[in-house]
Amino acid sequence: MPLRNFQSQSNLEKPRATADTNAIIAVLLFIFGLSLLGSRFVGSPGVTIQLPKAEHQSLQATSGVLHLGINNMVIFDGKRVKIDHLEPVVRRFLRRQPSKNVTILILADAWAPLQSVVAVFDILKKSGCAQIQIACEAPEPLRI
Numbered sequence: 001m002p003l004r005n006f007q008s009q010s011n012l013e014k015p016r017a018t019a020d021t022n023a024i025i026a027v028l029l030f031i032f033g034l035s036l037l038g039s040r041f042v043g044s045p046g047v048t049i050q051l052p053k054a055e056h057q058s059l060q061a062t063s064g065v066l067h068l069g070i071n072n073m074v075i076f077d078g079k080r081v082k083i084d085h086l087e088p089v090v091r092r093f094l095r096r097q098p099s100k101n102v103t104i105l106i107l108a109d110a111w112a113p114l115q116s117v118v119a120v121f122d123i124l125k126k127s128g129c130a131q132i133q134i135a136c137e138a139p140e141p142l143r144i
Contacts, residue, residue: 063097064090064104068120070111083119090127103131110136 067075072083081089094102104124108117117134124132 063099063102064093066104066106066120066124068106068108068112068116070109070113072113072116074120083116083123086120086123087127090124090129094128101130103133104129105133105135108134108136 064077067073069075074081074083074086076086076089077093079089090104106117106120106124121132
C-alpha cells in the first residue's frame with residue numbers, strides 16, 4: 001500500500017460549492033407558514049353575510065338614578081325621599097326632562113327588600129316612566 005503525502009496540495013480535494021437543500025426547504029416552509037398565519041383565510045373562516053339594518057332606535061342613556069337601600073331608604077335625583085312621597089318627586093323629574101322616553105336606573109343594594117323593589121316599580125309605572133333598568137350590588141363576603 002503506497003503512502004501518500006498528506007501535505008501535498010495536489011492530493012487535497014476542493015470543497016463543493018453546492019447549497020444545502022434541507023436548509024432551503026426549511027426556510028421555504030417557514031415562510032409559507034408565516035404567510036398562512038397572516039392571511040385572512042386562516043384568521044376568519046366562513047362566509048360573509050349582509051345583515052339587515054335595524055329600524056329600531058338605539059338604547060338611550062339613563063336619565064335618572066334611584067338608589068334603594070335597607071329600611072326603604074330611597075335616594076332619587078341626589079335627594080333622600082320617603083317611599084310614600086316618591087311618586088310626586090318622580091312626576092316633577094319627568095316633566096323637567098326634554099324627552100318623553102325617560103329611563104330610570106334602580107340601584108338596589110343587597111339588603112334592599114324585594115317588596116320595596118316591587119313597590120318602587122309600581123310607583124315609577126304610575127308616574128309615567130317609560131323604561132326602568134335595575135342593577136344590584138352583591139353583598140360583601142362574610143369573613144369568619
